[in-house]
Amino acid sequence: MSADGSPAGDVPLAIDVHGLNKHFGTKHVVRDFSLQVKRGEIYGFLGPNGSGKTTSIRMLCGLLTPDSGSGTCLGYDVIRDTAAIKREVGYMTQRFSLWEDLTIRENMDFVARMYGMRDRTTAVPAAIADLGLTSRQDQLAGSLSGGWKQRLALAACMLHRPKLLLLDEPTAGVDPKARREFWEEIHHLTATGLSVLVSTHYMDEAERCHRVAYMAYGRMLVNGTVDDVVRGQNLTTFAVSGPDLPAVSLKLQSEPGVGQVTPFGNTLHVTGPDGAALAAAIAELRGDARYRIEQVDTKLEDVFISLMAGVTDNFQ
């Protein structure tokens, strides 16, 4: 293990792809996508809606053929060996993909048959028991709550004992307790050598990953540990609290040196790339005793908003 808790540098790569591109019609939705994920690592995949995360994930698991580029997933060629990749990867799709009108047991049994699992008569009941759903196994999957659907979908994509999990927004719409339990499970699984690539829009989840990548308009803009990504942008942030914050926000946004102003409850985060220019922009407020101003750590969300401000939409 390295200092940040991720696997040490010399472990083999679960994902190693270079220069993948994908067009839909004339739309170039993934551009020169390169990614290296170590075995045993949890890699977070972030970016705004439509930035190309799902398309990239589908190229990694052999469901979509890249227009160009090359690489491997679990050592298999992403263009030629798609059948082998599908056998060894667990893919949890962005939308609930189990049959709502089949029971929990029928769904799990269906998945086990699809993977040709010889031990399915023992593996399926064991997985349902692990989930704590034995007494509810005859309930229709469609009648489960959001949190339970997500746990069932995770158990289904783990059933054939994959070596790599590709999870596409697995916790969207799930409550905080269920999300926490989900992440505990993911960390527990990676301790046994499983690798995980997980897309999310939640910053707290990004912070639970060993490394993250941020994508916008089909391009990966940054990647690394959360600390690397935050430090790499070299932004300064001041927190401002006091009266009339909406008016203060409007005024600050027009000041030179201010990159963005973001409300966080009763505080404004004022962020910019040049610390001195930012300090000059808030100097007038400092002279007003009603306002409290302090320099704070720049958050990952501040960094991502700043990155987005720096790119233009390539789509017509």
Ligand SMILES: Nc1ncnc2c1ncn2[C@@H]1O[C@H](COP(=O)(O)OP(=O)(O)OP(=O)(O)O)[C@@H](O)[C@H]1O
């Ligand atoms: N099968 C398809 N045919 C045509 N266009 C598509 C297809 N799949 C995706 N797209 C387009 O490709 C772009 C990237 O979509 P993708 O679903 O990969 O983004 P995403 O980052 O996963 O977004 P989200 O966060 O909303 O899930 C979007 O503009 C989308 O409309």
Ligand SMILES: [Mg+2]
């Ligand atoms: Mg998506």
